[in-house]
Amino acid sequence: MIDWTLDAFRATPLIDRILVVLHPDDLGLLPPCDRIEITTGGDTRAGSVRNGLEYLAANGSDVSHVLIHDVARCCVRPAHITEIIARLHSGETPSVAPALAVTDALWIGEDGQVVGTQDRNGLYRAQTPQAFDFAAILAAHRAHPGGAADDVEVARAAGLGVSILKGDETNLKITHPDDFARAEKIMRDQMDIRIGSGYDVHRFGAGNHVMLCGVAVPHERGLQGHSDADVGMHALTDAIYGGLAMGDIGRHFPPTDPQWKGAESHIFLRHSVSLATEHGFKINNIDVTLICERPKITPHSAAMQAALAEITGVAIDRISVKATTSERLGFTGREEGIAAQAAVTLVKTCA
DSSP: OHHHHHHHHHTOTTOOOEEEEEOGGGTTTSOOOTTEEEEEOOSSHHHHHHHHHHHHHHSOTTOOEEEEOOTTOTTOOHHHHHHHHHHHHTTSOSEEEEEEEOOSOEEEEETTEEEEEEOOTTOEEEOSOEEEEHHHHHHHHHHOOSOOSSHHHHHHHTTOOOEEEEOOTTOOOOOSHHHHHHHHHHHHHHOOEEEEEEEEEEEEESOSEEEETTEEEEOSSEEOOSSOOOHHHHHHHHHHHHHTTOOOHHHHSOTTOGGGTTOOTHHHHHHHHHHHHHTTEEEEEEEEEEEOSSSOOGGGHHHHHHHHHHHHOOOGGGEEEEEEOOTTOHHHHTTSEEEEEEEEEEEEOOO
């Protein structure tokens, strides 16, 4: 849940800093993440919020506004966070909180029996993140005796006005076991999944082997290219760049640059993988197809899988390297060169 929550805030450009407030016993459970700071919580929710605010007060005099959010609301959308910030920055109110109007009939129950009803007019279901002027909410928490249900209660106790912003039905708070199934469906619908494809061709020339997916395969001819002409690795590298919408090998390693003359293609592939990681994506699976009449690929495919796994960090059982012929048609059919196609799936994660 915390990974999904952090991803939502990290994907919001208007967020400058992210502070996670954890129980002291859990401090070692959160792996290092870009732009994430950590401090310890208190005995209650209000105490934890107070600790977080005090940390910001002591570690950043430039903090002007703050959003306070429950990690249990891991389905929050970046677009909703942006809308809350925009309302707060409008200057209309010192505090903004999302909420949904109650539409169901309300009962009062005791011992499993309905003993009364409650008028639902003017009632709302509170959500987070709740947004505040930083100095105002810090002063409110310092003055509050504790025990508040949320930060709106603390703000109102200090006399702060709170503007209601329409909430989001998908921004549920995971409280009961059944909520996990609902959250899974919501997150599946909004999961950031990228698919990239790559294609490359190299002609045959002089040589006694070809480099394919990091493996030197014996052959009576070699492949020509500015680098080592590993056509499979080039297609895969371009697939990753493509999934990230970051161009191709030529953009990052121009063939006009002499420093890349004869370069080993794993340099390019490692760079694309590092960019994916830097931007919060993991490579879920890899599929490479080599198109040629010769050499035969199948005897070397396992070694190619292992080579790609070592470079990308992707498990071997998520990497496919296969081959096909073009039935003697075209340049590959005439054995003038080798072509390769590659596809990858990138999944957003906490980097």
